[in-house]
Amino acid sequence: QSVLTQPPSASGTPGQTVTISCFGSDSNVGSNPVHWYQHVPGMAPKLLIYRTHQRPSGVPDRFSGARSGTSASLAISGLQSEDEARYYCATWDDKLSGLYVFGSGTDVTVL
Amino acid sequence: QVQLHESGPGVVKSSETLSLTCTVSGGPISGNYWAWVRQPPGKGLECLGHVFSTGRTNYNPSLESRVTISIDMSRKRFSLRLTSVTAADTAVYYCARLGCNGESCYDAYYYYSMDVWGTGTTVKVSS
Numbered sequence: 001q002s003v004l005t006q007p008p009s010a011s012g013t014p015g016q017t018v019t020i021s022c023f024g025s026d027s028n029v030g031s032n033p034v035h036w037y038q039h040v041p042g043m044a045p046k047l048l049i050y051r052t053h054q055r056p057s058g059v060p061d062r063f064s065g066a067r068s069g070t071s072a073s074l075a076i077s078g079l080q081s082e083d084e085a086r087y088y089c090a091t092w093d094d095k096l097s098g099l100y101v102f103g104s105g106t107d108v109t110v111l
Numbered sequence: 112q113v114q115l116h117e118s119g120p121g122v123v124k125s126s127e128t129l130s131l132t133c134t135v136s137g138g139p140i141s142g143n144y145w146a147w148v149r150q151p152p153g154k155g156l157e158c159l160g161h162v163f164s165t166g167r168t169n170y171n172p173s174l175e176s177r178v179t180i181s182i183d184m185s186r187k188r189f190s191l192r193l194t195s196v197t198a199a200d201t202a203v204y205y206c207a208r209l210g211c212n213g214e215s216c217y218d219a220y221y222y223y224s225m226d227v228w229g230t231g232t233t234v235k236v237s238s
Contacts, residue, residue: 056226103155
């Protein structure tokens with residue numbers, strides 16, 4: 001059972017915008033920056049967004065993060081076939097003795 | 112460029128201890144957190160715990176009695192030990208750095224994110 005809740009799946013056609021939500025609580029999303037990871041099967045996860053809004057070098061600006069209260073979101077605009085992957089939100093949980101926790105993951109399908 | 116490499120047995124017998132090591136190359140081991148993450152078949156990512164370069168550890172409460180993460184600064188590596196394994200511990204295990212993405216984290220733990228990952232190693236628990 002993940003501490004952070006995400007919808008199991010999301011989909012869109014090429015060029016559309018897909019938004020993935022991440023629901024937490026005051027001790028995690030409500031208090032700390034949120035990070036997002038892209039995980040393609042068979043490969044290592046990749047950091048997509050850090051400190052809620054920031055993109056690592058090389059990540060396209062089609063990916064953007066936001067947070068409001070105890071929920072966060074990842075938007076993928078101009079959806080491309082290469083964006084098919086599982087996406088995870090993550091943050092630190094102050095109630096769990098400062099443990100880094102992941103969301104349940106969302107599978108994005110490009111139709 | 113920092114790289115991580117996991118090593119350890121691919122098969123562990125049920126009730127025995129799983130031991131993995133992650134070797135850090137291309138950068139310092141100090142000043143960062145070092146974590147173990149796993150993905151059981153068909154499931155999501157789970158952080159087992161992490162160790163700061165000072166040796167301070169945090170463990171997932173669901174595993175706390177079975178998991179130990181340690182760090183060896185001189186050899187630039189950190190290790191995972193998981194005791195009394197069962198089939199539920201079969202997974203791909205990743206080591207990862209919780210770092211600052213080339214910026215300052217201002218001594219704030221919450222700014223650290225998993226910016227470097229190992230390629231992962233599959234561990235199967237056999238009966």
